[in-house]
Amino acid sequence: MSRSYGEVRALDGLDLDVGAGEIHGFVGGNGAGKTTAMRIVLGVLSADAGEVRWGGVPITTEVQRTIGYMPEERGLYPKMKVAEQLVYLARMRGLPRDRAVASVGKWLERLGVEARAGDEVQKLSLGNQQRVQLAAALVHDPAILVLDEPFSGLDPVAVDVMSEVLRDKAAEGVPVLFSSHQLDLVERLCDRVAIIKDGTVVAAGPVDDLRSGGDARLVVRVDGAPDDWASGVPGVLHQDGEALTLAPEADDQEVLRAALAAGPVREFAWRRPSLTELYRHVVSVEDAENAENAEKAENAENAEEAA
Numbered sequence: 001m002s003r004s005y006g007e008v009r010a011l012d013g014l015d016l017d018v019g020a021g022e023i024h025g026f027v028g029g030n031g032a033g034k035t036t037a038m039r040i041v042l043g044v045l046s047a048d049a050g051e052v053r054w055g056g057v058p059i060t061t062e063v064q065r066t067i068g069y070m071p072e073e074r075g076l077y078p079k080m081k082v083a084e085q086l087v088y089l090a091r092m093r094g095l096p097r098d099r100a101v102a103s104v105g106k107w108l109e110r111l112g113v114e115a116r117a118g119d120e121v122q123k124l125s126l127g128n129q130q131r132v133q134l135a136a137a138l139v140h141d142p143a144i145l146v147l148d149e150p151f152s153g154l155d156p157v158a159v160d161v162m163s164e165v166l167r168d169k170a171a172e173g174v175p176v177l178f179s180s181h182q183l184d185l186v187e188r189l190c191d192r193v194a195i196i197k198d199g200t201v202v203a204a205g206p207v208d209d210l211r212s213g214g215d216a217r218l219v220v221r222v223d224g225a226p227d228d229w230a231s232g233v234p235g236v237l238h239q240d241g242e243a244l245t246l247a248p249e250a251d252d253q254e255v256l257r258a259a260l261a262a263g264p265v266r267e268f269a270w271r272r273p274s275l276t277e278l279y280r281h282v283v284s285v286e287d288a289e290n291a292e293n294a295e296k297a298e299n300a301e302n303a304e305e306a307a
């Protein structure tokens, strides 16, 4: 799908699939287009081109209204009491009063904020407000979850609670799409991830597949060896502390022999790049390609002018 705000092209042919029961991470720099894409899924913003499909057919407004959504700007009424507000939201999405009250009680307890049920939202800490915001996305038992940076500002315990809730919802078959800048968390939690840049997906797939597609590095820890012990070892292209980048044809056993000659080897292991390393790589390669294309275009223009 595509979407511009005036001159700004926020989404540029973005294509994304989230399967039933899948936790899908949505990753990209500030301004990459994540919130715009989520708002289009929700139906609060329209796309200039493209469409959102649910179960293979264009999504209806009725389905969009039932999506469990956690907006980035958060959307609770500060002066309304926590439980009252959640019951109100659940009823707006069609739950009868008794079921709404029971569901609100269940989620407040699960999210560890039941003691704040009678407090005004504005009196809660930001992290607790966020737990309530998640409860607001869940109280009506939605068939789809779309969460815009649900983990930002949460303490480690709240991160664990939130992660567990998302896993449970996915296990029930709910597709879960969430954006985050916490890539270690995305790596741990997600089945699949899409990295977007300038409104386009630049890498997507199961986290393990993406990681195994990146260049593996050899981690070698040698006690007491000089920092540059690996320089000059055949096949070693680059040394970054304990991490070595090897040429494809390099023999790692030769590296091991060189390491043993430098001192006692305490660790020797191949390591796949983390999602964070992969992200940096994907984004910087994109930048380099864009710069190269811009340079080519400028050279072509100059050549044309000179002719």
Ligand SMILES: Nc1ncnc2c1ncn2[C@@H]1O[C@H](COP(=O)(O)OP(=O)(O)OP(=O)(O)O)[C@@H](O)[C@H]1O
Pocket (backbone or CB within 6 Å): 005, 008, 009, 010, 028, 029, 030, 031, 032, 033, 034, 035, 036, 037, 072
């Ligand atoms: N209402 C708006 N009016 C004009 N431009 C907008 C509007 N909303 C977003 N944009 C622009 O669209 C682009 C995508 O923004 P968006 O908020 O979707 O990014 P994001 O990936 O969610 O970023 P962040 O990680 O910072 O939340 C940016 O260039 C942004 O400045």
